Amino acid sequence: MAASPETTQRPPLAPDHRFTPTTEPFRWENIPVTAYQRTPATAADFAGITRQTLFGQSGETIGFEVRYFEIAPGGWSSLECHGHAHAVIGLRGVGKVLLGDTVQTLRFLDLAYIGPNCVHRLVNDEPTPFGFLCIVDAKRDRPRRLRPADVPDLLTNPALAALIQRGGVQGAPQPTQSGKTTSLD
Amino acid sequence: MAASPETTQRPPLAPDHRFTPTTEPFRWENIPVTAYQRTPATAADFAGITRQTLFGQSGETIGFEVRYFEIAPGGWSSLECHGHAHAVIGLRGVGKVLLGDTVQTLRFLDLAYIGPNCVHRLVNDEPTPFGFLCIVDAKRDRPRRLRPADVPDLLTNPALAALIQRGGVQGAPQPTQSGKTTSLD
Numbered sequence: 001m002a003a004s005p006e007t008t009q010r011p012p013l014a015p016d017h018r019f020t021p022t023t024e025p026f027r028w029e030n031i032p033v034t035a036y037q038r039t040p041a042t043a044a045d046f047a048g049i050t051r052q053t054l055f056g057q058s059g060e061t062i063g064f065e066v067r068y069f070e071i072a073p074g075g076w077s078s079l080e081c082h083g084h085a086h087a088v089i090g091l092r093g094v095g096k097v098l099l100g101d102t103v104q105t106l107r108f109l110d111l112a113y114i115g116p117n118c119v120h121r122l123v124n125d126e127p128t129p130f131g132f133l134c135i136v137d138a139k140r141d142r143p144r145r146l147r148p149a150d151v152p153d154l155l156t157n158p159a160l161a162a163l164i165q166r167g168g169v170q171g172a173p174q175p176t177q178s179g180k181t182t183s184l185d
Numbered sequence: 186m187a188a189s190p191e192t193t194q195r196p197p198l199a200p201d202h203r204f205t206p207t208t209e210p211f212r213w214e215n216i217p218v219t220a221y222q223r224t225p226a227t228a229a230d231f232a233g234i235t236r237q238t239l240f241g242q243s244g245e246t247i248g249f250e251v252r253y254f255e256i257a258p259g260g261w262s263s264l265e266c267h268g269h270a271h272a273v274i275g276l277r278g279v280g281k282v283l284l285g286d287t288v289q290t291l292r293f294l295d296l297a298y299i300g301p302n303c304v305h306r307l308v309n310d311e312p313t314p315f316g317f318l319c320i321v322d323a324k325r326d327r328p329r330r331l332r333p334a335d336v337p338d339l340l341t342n343p344a345l346a347a348l349i350q351r352g353g354v355q356g357a358p359q360p361t362q363s364g365k366t367t368s369l370d
Contacts, residue, residue, distance in 0.1 A: 019275075019292065019293060019294035019295045019296070026294070028294070028296065031296075054272075054274070054296055055272040055296070055298065055320070056272075058298075060270060060272070060298055060300070061269070061270045061300060061301050062249075062270050062272060062320075062321075062322060063248050063249065063322045064247075064248065064249040064272075064320065064322065066272055066274070066320060084246070085245060085246045085247050087239075087240040087241075087245070087247060087249075087251055089239070089251070089318075090204075091294070107204065108204065109204035109211070109213070109276070110204045111204070111213065111216075111239055111240070113240065113243075113245055115245070115246060116246050133274075133318075135240070135247075135249065135251060135320060136247075137247060137248045137249065
């Protein structure tokens with residue numbers, strides 16, 4: 001069965017996105033660096049984190065999104081949970097992943113599965129950037145932003161508390177969940 | 186709103202999969218190396234390629250699968266097309282991607298989008314392993330395996346013909362598409 005000319009001669013549906021490894025931080029041609037989130041939040045809810053959506057926001061015929069997040073030294077993502085899951089793959093540096101009542105260390109190509117309704121935060125306590133892929137279903141629920149006071153059981157564990165109490169947000173008012181959330185969701 | 190103990194204390198739903206970078210080829214703890222495909226095929230339909238499914242076959246609550254393929258020096262994947270798309274990210278080495286009527290070179294963190302019904306094959310003509318992530322929707326159609334004779338228009342381009350005519354499969358009988366296909370689909 002011969003493939004039709006239409007099929008065989010179709011050009012790639014997206015331009016070739018060339019990775020440019022000599023730049024700091026990691027960047028791709030024609031892939032914009034977007035805000036970590038647009039949802040209103042306290043200033044200390046997250047710090048030093050950027051997002052680049054590698055697949056899933058350019059008309060691709062896929063039911064998922066592949067995002068690259070990079071956390072600068074000393075930075076962290078929001079403390080949150082939601083009904084959808086994250087598939088996380090370490091790409092550069094070393095990070096810590098608060099994952100329910102555990103802490104995992106994530107290095108190059110280490111995997112972390114953040115299951116539904118699992119409280120999580122990613123943190124970079126190292127002197128070099130921590131970068132990772134985070135793949136999610138395109139259709140997903142909004143994250144629920146958490147304050148330290150929302151997870152009292154976790155605070156009893158000093159190792160977890162150290163990741164939860166970043167930026168002095170304990171007791172800060174929880175932001176209103178309005179508009180499309182584009183955080184580490 | 187306090188997260189429930191059930192939520193906050195839930196352990197990771199999958200074990201931590203630690204990447205072991207000192208081994209050749211790339212391997213992960215507790216991630217099996219699976220056959221590239223189970224569909225009957227001619228011996229030369231593909232060569233030197235392995236698959237490891239990093240996410241999506243361990244009961245995760247996700248609608249996609251994240252697979253790592255590694256092609257040994259001189260190897261290649263099947264020549265095929267199908268209705269679903271591939272999101273490909275280079276992880277090690279250098280490979281060539283036949284993508285419709287183009288050839289792309291894929292290096293570390295380069296991206297390639299293989300759209301619906303786009304004829305494709307990945308090839309390693311370098312002396313080191315070529316490894317890449319290939320992310321797909323969990324629900325997807327079966328690939329249509331192609332013979333060189335199925336893509337006569339592409340064969341008129343020497344650069345494409347060199348990738349299509351691997352293993353002397355020209356004119357070989359097309360395998361029966363029976364059973365669950367687990368190739369680069």
